[in-house]
Amino acid sequence: MRKHNNLWGYFFLTPQLIGLLAFSVIPLGFALVLSFMKWDGFGAKTFVGLGNFIGQFQNPVFWKALWNTTLYTILTVPVGVALSLLLALALNRIKGKELYRVFFFMPVVTSSVSIGVIWMWILNGDFGILNQFLGYIGIEGPQWLTDTRIVMISIAMLSIWWQVGYNMVIFLAGLQGVSNSYYEAAEIDGASKFQKFKNITLPLISPTTFFVSIMSIIGSFQVFDQAFVMTSGGPAKASYTLVYHVYQTGFQNFKWGESTAVAMILFVIILIFTLIQFRVSKRWVHYEG
Template sequence: MFLAPALLGFAVFFAWPSIRGLYLSFTDFNLLRAPEWIGLDNYIAIAQDPVFWNSLWVTIEYVVINIGIQTAAALVLAVLLHRFTRSMIIRGIVLLPYLIANVVVALVWFWLADYNLGLINSALDSIGFDRVGFFGNELLAMPTIALINVWRHLGYTTLLIFAGLQAIPRDVYEAAEVDGAGEWRTFRSVTMPLLRPVLAFVLVISVVGSFQIFDTIAVTTGGGPVDATRALNVYIYDQAFAQFDFGYASALSVVLMLILAVVALLQLRVLRANESDLDR
């Protein structure tokens, strides 16, 4: 009885749409007529679709930049918080950007980095540097979007890692200190191995979330310039709600789901997320 509401919500909002989407991926469906079964035609078309492969590459570029910088910065910030302060006020300040809606964050940074009116370009101009088209340059657009989301999600990732640091027993650090280990050796030989399960969890949820980037792109570049920021989710949205090709969009969604499943499983296997060095 207690599980019934959650199971009902799962069935209505997740299980049934997933099954329906899987079925539609094998059909030609545009809302104007009943779905027509076409077998694997959509998947064959995906394999031959240059826009899909470009979208996949753009998405991977975003994930690498976003996760690389975000995880490294969050780890450093979490260690600093753990070693030097336990202030709830500071933790709240660190988490504050994550509490702002992603669309609002994107719009604010879109204005700040605007070529003509943005404060960033005005500052560059005032000190003698050329203005930069952050969202209009093919090479800079996706890194700019990635850094915006690094800024927003950094606090959340930091607090997850900080929670993992708090779970490490203090006597382990005391033993390392007695053995003469310095700060760097303690971090490399004690903190990182014991933090591995938490880092694995953080990386899995961060990578899965990054592969689903949409809102920041939608309100800034819309996928441009010249498909430089057309990530997979943006391409799926365009096929479904601009081209009304729901069968093809469903097939793209299934492919994205399979990619995420493989990536998550590889991360869990490589990082040995179900093991802890504390048990050894």
């Protein structure tokens, strides 16, 4: 009977395993091999060893893309995680939280291209809604998408607004898993609201915070749609990100070997950050035993 059940289990797992192999494992292996090749997508492949990686490390455009991506991560992750937690705390205490949750989550299910186009008009420096509003209160609005100093801030604002609903829902789930008995015991001891938040809420939702932080960092390093739709990597490559560099190197310049080399470098960067977070998390993530 056990062998029979195992066979049925393997039978139902087979489609997922085939999909994993066809769309993840095999393409990843092919990309790894291709990163050591010189190939324009049509002719014969030429083995160049580490030449593609060395060429990228010597390419100032690569370092510009890496800096922009890092800056975007610094701008979006701390603010996005903190804002999501604050919204979740607020919604967890009010009636009709389901309705508000839908409103905040609606941007998440909207196409990234549609979001980018809408915000491109909102942030237009000449006749955008945001600058018009600032003008009413006597503030001269900047050129949000054409000023090299603030273009990444503009894209970060869009991304925070777009993803805050997703992280908020996850935090809400974590908050609703905290037993009220902890808060009741703290009230008996005379704990203030801040003390309850610091000593009960934060430690008990630390696994949720850890998950949201990891997913936010991974997503921020993969930013592409916003820069592609709103600025095309400009002005002067001020919003040129690593994934945009992968796209331009491969799909526009047809240097597939170099493109996959950049993708492999990005993969290693994300892996390193993830491993560091897992290592550091042992100090502050608390799981209920």
